[in-house]
Amino acid sequence: MAKILVIDDEKSIRNSMKDILAFEGHEVSVAENGMEGLVAVKREKPEVVFCDIKMPKIEGIEVLEKIKEMAPTTSVIMISGHGTIDTAIEAIKKGAYDFIEKPLDLNRILITIKNATDKSQLLQETQTLKTKVSKKYEMIGTSEALNHIRVLIDKVAPSDARVLITGPNGCGKELVAHQLHEKSNRREKAFIEVNCAAIPSELIESELFGHEKGSFTSAIKQKKGKFELASGGTLFLDEIGDMSLEAQAKVLRALQENKISRIGSDSDINVDVRVIAATNKNLREEIKKGTFREDLYHRLSVIIIDVPALKERPEDIGELTEYFLETICNEMGIARKKITPEAVETLKGYEWTGNIRELRNVIERLIILGSPVITAEEVKMYK
Numbered sequence: 285m286a287k288i289l290v291i292d293d294e295k296s297i298r299n300s301m302k303d304i305l306a307f308e309g310h311e312v313s314v315a316e317n318g319m320e321g322l323v324a325v326k327r328e329k330p331e332v333v334f335c336d337i338k339m340p341k342i343e344g345i346e347v348l349e350k351i352k353e354m355a356p357t358t359s360v361i362m363i364s365g366h367g368t369i370d371t372a373i374e375a376i377k378k379g380a381y382d383f384i385e386k387p388l389d390l391n392r393i394l395i396t397i398k399n400a401t402d403k404s405q406l407l408q409e410t411q412t413l414k415t416k417v418s419k420k421y422e423m424i425g426t427s428e429a430l431n432h433i434r435v436l437i438d439k440v441a442p443s444d445a446r447v448l449i450t451g452p453n454g455c456g457k458e459l460v461a462h463q464l465h466e467k468s469n470r471r472e473k474a475f476i477e478v479n480c481a482a483i484p485s486e487l488i489e490s491e492l493f494g495h496e497k498g499s500f501t502s503a504i505k506q507k508k509g510k511f512e513l514a515s516g517g518t519l520f521l522d523e524i525g526d527m528s529l530e531a532q533a534k535v536l537r538a539l540q541e542n543k544i545s546r547i548g549s550d551s552d553i554n555v556d557v558r559v560i561a562a563t564n565k566n567l568r569e570e571i572k573k574g575t576f577r578e579d580l581y582h583r584l585s586v587i588i589i590d591v592p593a594l595k596e597r598p599e600d601i602g603e604l605t606e607y608f609l610e611t612i613c614n615e616m617g618i619a620r621k622k623i624t625p626e627a628v629e630t631l632k633g634y635e636w637t638g639n640i641r642e643l644r645n646v647i648e649r650l651i652i653l654g655s656p657v658i659t660a661e662e663v664k665m666y667k
Contacts, residue, residue, distance in 0.1 A: 285309040286401045289330040291321035291347065292363070293339045297386075301334065304390060310397070318342035325351050330358060331404040332381075332397055337364035337371060345378060352379040357407040359400035363388065421462035424607045425600030429592045433460060440587050441467035446539070448584045449562040451591030454641030457562040458522065460589055464560055465518040473517030476510045481523035488531045490547055493538075499548025511544045515555045524584070525565035525576060536580045559584065594636040594643060601632045604640065608647040621651055626660040634667065 288310050290301045298314040305312045313328055315321035318339050325333065333351060337344040348360050362375040365386035372383040381400045384392060423430060440447060441464045449457045458477075465475045483491050490500075494509030510519060521527075527535070538544045539559060543552040561584045570576035594601070605628055613620045636642055646667055654662040 285311065286332050286397055287311045287328065287330045288397065289313050289315065289321065289324050289328065289333045291315045291318060291324075291333065291339070291344075292336040293317055294336070297336070297363075297388075301388070301393075304393075305397075308394065318344065318347040321347055322350055322354075325355055325358065329355065332400045333358055333360045334363055335360055337362055337375070338366060345375060348375060348378055348380055357404050359404050361396055361400060421459050421466070423456065423459050423463065424604050425597065426603065427597040427600045429597045430600060433589060433591065436587070436589055437463050437467060440464065440589075442469060444468075444558050445586045446558070446584050447560045447587045447589060448567075448581075449560065449589050449591060450567075451562075451564065452593050452639060453564050454639035455591045455593055456640050457564075457591050458520075460591060461518075461520045461522075461560045461562060465520075468518065468558070470517045470558060474514050475518050475520065476514035477520045477522060478510050479522045481526040485528040485531070488528060489534060492531065493534060493544045494546040496546050496548035499546070503548065506546075509544065509546065511538055511555050511557055512553060514557045516557075518558045518560060521559060521561040523563060524561040525563040525567055525570055529575070529577065532577045532580050536577065536583060539580075539583045594639040598632045601643065602628050604643055605631060605647060608644050609651065612644075612648050612651055616651070618651075619656070621654065621656055621658060623650075623658040624660060627658050627663045630660040630663045 285308075288305055290298050290305075290312065292298050292301075292314075293316055295316070298316065302312045302314055313324055313330070315324045318335075319342055321333070321335065324330075335344045335347050335351075339347075344362060344364070348362065351358060351360050359381040360379065361382045361384060362372075362380045363384050363386060364371065375383050381403065382396050384396065423434065437460065447461075447464060449460050451457050461477075462475065465471060478491060480488065490503075490507065490509070492509050492511055494507050494512055495503050497503055497506045521535075534544075538555065538557075542555055542557075544555055545552050567576050567581050567585075571578045571581060605623060609621055609623060631643070631646075638645070646663075649666050650658050650662060653666050
């Protein structure tokens with residue numbers, strides 16, 4: 285059953301709707317004007333709101349707009365005895381789920397409530413899923429180094445400045461890139477990731493810029509590239525130090541002109557992309573070797589965020605261990621295992637050349653092979 289709020293300045297309408305809907309098993313509250321209704325929405329968080337169009341002090345359309353701002357998953361159904369097509373269209377455009385004319389038809393009200401409730405639940409589930417996805421890319425730890433990175437992310441994310449993330453393999457560069465995207469104005473748009481080291485050099489251009497049908501032997505149909513797919517959002521170029529010089533030249537042009545052209549095409553496509561790049565290489569050394577373009581480096585490194593190796597922030601190992609114990613046990617569907625303080629201290633003593641990725645693998649191994657309370661001896665045995 286649904287949690288419903290009725291906002292109407294006519295007492296008879298409020299009371300009759302409350303009685304009817306409560307009889308149907310719904311939890312119903314009422315408000316006699318828009319201001320009262322907004323307070324009730326904030327306090328009670330209803331799934332469905334019935335809101336009159338014509339009310340004193342604040343009109344129904346304005347109430348609708350404010351409800352959609354404060355409670356986007358709430359379905360708002362506008363009701364009116366003076367309804368016109370123009371009014372109904374305006375209400376729907378501003379986010380109303382439906383528009384019902386007075387006198388109200390009980391059957392239509394009940395059907396609308398069912399459908400609106402289903403929609404609200406779906407929106408809430410979607411928000412919950414987004415939260416879970418966000419937690420996947422949460423940065424775990426309270427070390428000074430990690431807190432410094434968080435401050436940088438908060439400052440840089442709202443801008444469109446290009447960011448170069450540096451650090452060894454497995455230290456969490458991808459997490460930083462995701463945080464930059466999620467805290468940016470582009471967070472509702474695509475986050476497209478390209479691992480430059482995993483794509484053969486002869487295919488990287490097609491992957492980044494796309495191609496036209498027939499432009500080369502295996503091009504059996506037109507394909508959009510990652511720059512085009514990321515337009516409006518963020519393009520994350522991971523391990524950019526492994527990109528060929530030819531591809532680097534085209535990336536440079538795309539960054540300079542905000543235009544790309546597919547392989548086999550003479551026409552340009554405008555793109556609006558924020559580029560975040562990452563590498564485990566020292567690009568200044570690569571420039572000296574002639575394997576990385578200096579002009580591209582300066583285009584990419586407006587902001588540089590250096591992610592330290594795990595051995596440089598051992599104080600985060602305890603929190604990371606607890607996080608991995610919880611998430612991996614949940615993934616496996618088993619009771620959460622514990623770990624002794626001595627075992628955590630033992631973990632802190634290792635070099636962790638594979639960084640966070642290696643620590644996660646070790647914790648997973650300990651969960652599978654260790655006892656319900658993981659000991660220091662088990663850490664030494666299975667590390």
